[in-house]
Amino acid sequence: MRDHSYPYVVLGAGLAAASAVEGIRLHDSSGSIVLIGAEQAPPYDRPPLSKQLWSGAKTMEEIFLHPGTFYAEQGVELQLGTSILALDPASHTLRDADSAIYRYRKLLLATGGTPRRLSIPGGDLDGVSYFRMVQDYKYLRRAADAAQSALVVGGGFIGSEIAAALSQRGLRVTMVFPGQHLGSRVFPESLGRAITAEYRAKGVEVVAGDRPLAIARHKEAYRTTTQGGRDIVSDLVVVGIGIEPNIQLAQAAGLRTGNGVVVDQFLRTSDPDIYAAGDVAYFPDPVLGPRRVEHWDNALSQGKHAGANMAGAGTPFGYIPFFFSDLFEFGYEAVGDTDARLETFADWQEENKTGVVYYLRDGLVRGAMMCNLFERVDAARALIQRGERVKPNDLRGAIR
Numbered sequence: 001m002r003d004h005s006y007p008y009v010v011l012g013a014g015l016a017a018a019s020a021v022e023g024i025r026l027h028d029s030s031g032s033i034v035l036i037g038a039e040q041a042p043p044y045d046r047p048p049l050s051k052q053l054w055s056g057a058k059t060m061e062e063i064f065l066h067p068g069t070f071y072a073e074q075g076v077e078l079q080l081g082t083s084i085l086a087l088d089p090a091s092h093t094l095r096d097a098d099s100a101i102y103r104y105r106k107l108l109l110a111t112g113g114t115p116r117r118l119s120i121p122g123g124d125l126d127g128v129s130y131f132r133m134v135q136d137y138k139y140l141r142r143a144a145d146a147a148q149s150a151l152v153v154g155g156g157f158i159g160s161e162i163a164a165a166l167s168q169r170g171l172r173v174t175m176v177f178p179g180q181h182l183g184s185r186v187f188p189e190s191l192g193r194a195i196t197a198e199y200r201a202k203g204v205e206v207v208a209g210d211r212p213l214a215i216a217r218h219k220e221a222y223r224t225t226t227q228g229g230r231d232i233v234s235d236l237v238v239v240g241i242g243i244e245p246n247i248q249l250a251q252a253a254g255l256r257t258g259n260g261v262v263v264d265q266f267l268r269t270s271d272p273d274i275y276a277a278g279d280v281a282y283f284p285d286p287v288l289g290p291r292r293v294e295h296w297d298n299a300l301s302q303g304k305h306a307g308a309n310m311a312g313a314g315t316p317f318g319y320i321p322f323f324f325s326d327l328f329e330f331g332y333e334a335v336g337d338t339d340a341r342l343e344t345f346a347d348w349q350e351e352n353k354t355g356v357v358y359y360l361r362d363g364l365v366r367g368a369m370m371c372n373l374f375e376r377v378d379a380a381r382a383l384i385q386r387g388e389r390v391k392p393n394d395l396r397g398a399i400r
């Protein structure tokens with residue numbers, strides 16, 4: 001039976017994991033690294049799966065985070081298609097589904113998250129897509145070519161992006177979600193309603209304030225009934241209702257967990273030889289407070305930072321990551337707390353199209369969303385970090 005030792009074991013082969021390699025190599029040019037991932041594909045970017053791959057702005061070859069030669073050049077062994085079933089911090093080992101053992105000196109948990117499933121009759125029907133991985137994209141792309149209609153469940157990032165992508169491919173798209181408008185967790189009401197109106201104008205049928213109760217096969221298609229009494233027949237059903245962090249291994253191993261694997265400012269878990277980064281990590285942001293962030297820039301920066309600390313850098317993580325999305329012609333970059341429940345102040349150059357939405361708590365700027373304005377993230381981050389009390393009106397013109 002296989003039993004190997006490594007100075008560095010990186011569990012997960014997503015963005016946080018791939019970035020960790022770069023962080024490790026900044027401080028240790030030769031210690032061997034193994035990257036273990038359940039998916040067959042080497043580390044790739046997920047954002048294009050719901051955007052550029054559909055529009056043709058990127059090809060499949062362009063989504064990989066590094067050229068194929070990168071890992072061998074960096075002294076990294078890729079152990080893909082490999083699921084780890086157990087972690088034993090006492091013996092510093094991981095065990096995979098074939099009982100192979102991986103011994104580590106330092107371990108990174110970069111296990112990301114798994115899509116939440118609909119716990120309704122028919123939620124597990126074959127072909128209902130819980131969209132996250134490249135194989136989900138490949139399936140949906142093939143299925144969309146042969147389909148006329150789609151039901152998208154969920155009005156957050158993934159649901160909204162997939163609905164736009166399918167609609168642009170000419171499918172009749174219906175969206176169902178419980179909020180009153182798209183993106184209700186981040187957009188202030190007037191912006192959310194304007195974006196929802198834009199979706200309707202593009203031909204998407206938006207059913208807000210409703211949720212599916214059951215999905216059944218209907219000839220070659222699906223029939224979904226909703227709480228509001230709708231009966232929606234569609235060739236495809238795609239679900240984007242959020243993710244759950246993959247904390248099971250950490251939990252079973254006795255590490256501190258909660259809404260994620262709990263880490264300190266060095267991204268170290270409750271075991272000093274185990275780190276966590278990316279979608280799975282619950283970390284103490286020094287400005288905004290403890291949180292778990294499910295965004296690309298967070299996985300990129302935390303992965304790299306955790307890797308550096310595994311190799312001895314010993315620096316606290318203090319970066320505030322940004323995030324982005326594209327919804328038809330509406331694109332934005334945002335940073336910090338963009339929780340629609342906070343006080344918001346919108347400084348529009350063109351109402352609900354171009355401008356900045358500020359998110360405030362107790363007079364402090366906690367977040368900013370730059371709508372159709374790009375490369376303003378550093379200015380927004382500085383505003384948040386400055387931590388000065390402001391009156392909303394003073395923010396007019398702060399970022400242009």
Ligand SMILES: Cc1cc2nc3c(=O)[nH]c(=O)nc-3n(C[C@H](O)[C@H](O)[C@H](O)COP(=O)(O)OP(=O)(O)OC[C@H]3O[C@@H](n4cnc5c(N)ncnc54)[C@H](O)[C@@H]3O)c2cc1C
Pocket residue numbers: 011012013014015016017036037038039045046047048049050082083084085110111112113131132133158246249277278279280293294295296297299322323324325326
């Ligand atoms: C379709 C889509 C579009 C997105 N668009 C945006 C966007 O526009 N902007 C933005 O900011 N963010 C976006 N995101 C979010 C962003 O992609 C994630 O935040 C990022 O991928 C998180 O990276 P990660 O490495 O932490 O986790 P993941 O990407 O989830 O990678 C974790 C990996 O670990 C593996 N794994 C887990 N457990 C085990 C185990 N026990 N054994 C072996 N392997 C295991 C998983 O199979 C997975 O491959 C998008 C996400 C999706 C799905």
